[in-house]
Amino acid sequence: MHELLGHGLVIPFHRGARDFATADGERLVRACVQQILGTVGASDFTQGELPWRTEFGSLLHLLRHQQNDVALREMAKVYVRDALQRWEPRVRVTQLDAQRADDAAGGKLILRLRYDVVQRNVPGSQVLFADLEQTVTVTP
Template identity: 30%
Template sequence: MTDFLGKGLSFPFRFSPRTGGTAVSSSTSFHPDHIHESITQILGTRLGERIHRPDFGSRLHELVFEPNDRILKALLRQYISQALRRWEPRIRVTSIAFDDNPVVTDQNRLDVHMHYSIIATNTEANFVYPFYRQPPT
């Protein structure tokens, strides 16, 4: 039974047709997908962006103009860990790494590889979050 992983509105919000008719309903996501969508929402939301919950989100947007160096990576680790520890209680982040291969390195995009365990089942999972130092074009 995996009900503890949750079910909720999918992110980004969208509509999907109901089977057997023309009515539409909001799409929902289940279990691991719901956790990944939650991580995306947490890391992609600036502190103060939500009116009724100004402390929700992360500080990642503060790093947009920082040089792509080891200091940026250390701050990314810290801000991601803080935000997920506070806002995603279903998981425990076990490691955060970066793809430093010069062949695939884009100076404006840094892929953050997160490994985490789902606390209730002690199941290992991973997620890649693309951090853009400048808005993607």
């Protein structure tokens, strides 16, 4: 089953026993989701973080320095769903919650997502891992 999902570098990069750490299966998918959501994608206001693929990533960075209210949380959900639908076809989001976590800096946005890892991004495709949960923190 792991060969269906591939094998690759773990993001954020860190050293393994001999070289950069790699993973496969569920761990690789989690790393890819984190990379997509943490990378600045191109928008009308920003160029995009990766010069060779400026569109890659999400628009979550547009929420920085904005009021952490209900509208911001709904926009975050849209940005997460759009980015994962476009850049990670192995993931089918089943649940996505956005909550404000108050702290001294004015509040962080906590995104909790549940997803299934599927063989292909088509209806009726085989589910390889079901109901995985991942948390992403954004500082608006």
